[in-house]
Amino acid sequence: MKRDRASGGWLSRLPGLILPLLLLLWWGFATGGRETLLPSPGEVFSVLIHPFTDLMATGSLSWNITVSFIRIMLGFSLAVLAGVPLGMLMGASRHVRSLLSIMVEMARPLSAIALLPLSIIIFKATTLSQFIGLGHLRYQRHMLNELQLGMIFILFWGGVFPIILGTMQGVRSVRRLHLEAAHVLGARRGFVFRHVMLPSALPDIFHGLRLGIGRCWMVIIAAEMLPGTNSGIGYLIRYSYQMSRYDIMLACLVVVAIVGAVLSKGLEALGERSLVLRSRER
């Protein structure tokens, strides 16, 4: 099969690096050779190249990223598990849509930060280890202790709406001709749902997933404001700011930007095939 896009491999991506490099250059000039409030690229870089060094007793950079990553993946996975089926139902059935759309539209503008107090009231500081009955882990440095239900809820909230709306949009734009074809070929509703609507909506679903995971990375900062949090990249950004360690703070921002971009690009690549197949129809 012919490669339709992305020809030229990684070389074609080089122009995308021009602007980041210019930014870096400008940053270097602006901070070089004098006393500035913000650290120079070199200072930030030296934080980045020591990912396993403990930072202000919060654990290493890599530990904090891992913690945030797992939190995001939990919240995002729940958002996918709820958002895709819900979006499909809302796209396929007028009744479900009229039942849920007002609810969704009301819930959507409530930002994750606005939900922070509510989340504290509901979930308190319960961690996943307590929730699944492993409370005795409390005094160890264990990943499960870092996963608070409230955070997962906030991340879920941040990610779920783009996924619902993307999926709904995808299902609603399934071509009538394909539905009719499936009908005359003897397919029943459930089968059409799985084998026609879902694959047909896939490009829009992936678009929703990309927006969703992007939102999760934004929301992690809010999620890690929950009391009792002492790890994670969002926590580290806030804490290093309070400690005036701007080198660590900027290093964290760089890492969030890179990881976020990689995840989004990864989802784009996964969805690319379905998009190409759909757009090539004639």
Place this chain on the structure above:
Amino acid sequence: MGVAAIDVVSLSKTFRDLSGTIHALGPVSFQVNAGTFTCLLGPTGCGKTTLLRIIAGLDSPDEGHIALSPGQGTRNPVVGYVFQQGALFPWMTVRANIEFPLRAAGVERDSRAEKVQRMLEMVELEGFASSYPHQLSGGMQQRTALARSLVREPDVLLLDEPFSSLDTRTSQLLQGKLRELWQDRKTTVLFVTHNIEEAVYLAGEVLVLGHRPGRITRTQSIRLTEPRDRLSADFTGYLFNLRQTFEELI
């Protein structure tokens, strides 16, 4: 007379488009006997596609009713339908497209593979089983669509101008292919077209559908020596004869 496989009884349908024009169909009544090849011939806009869609259950009539029967027995007939534009699923390979109706019907994997293979051979697309529809020519796409509609061995096959968007040569090749298939299987076929030559080449019986409101204005049996020759005197005789009827309609 044989058994009626398609029985259309005083069917009518009225609808208006965005510009407020009213299109009306019928009341139309006719029967198609089991195992025959019938062409529904009519000018553009006479409602022949609507009629076929109602028979297939894609639209509902305002009045009248349809009865489909498998010819023998009393089970529910299997119906095949081919759209004007293939309507293939672009995210599925040719093989997966043909397999779709079998999977929908819950046929087992081994039996599916065997049937799909037979269909691929029949429409001569074995070499393209793993291609996607967009990689195929228009003729190949319609062959895939034909194979997909035939894979369940339908009792009744409905076709809506399936070759009208193809060039003349490809279209004639596929007409020959379809007629061969029909002679092999004796499936009941109802074929909608606005092309008189296509109708004369394919059909055992031609039903001419008139303009607004659409109704059957003429029924013409076609008796020709097989294989049918488009250049024979009898063929052109039918052609001119029907063309006259057609022009009176417009």
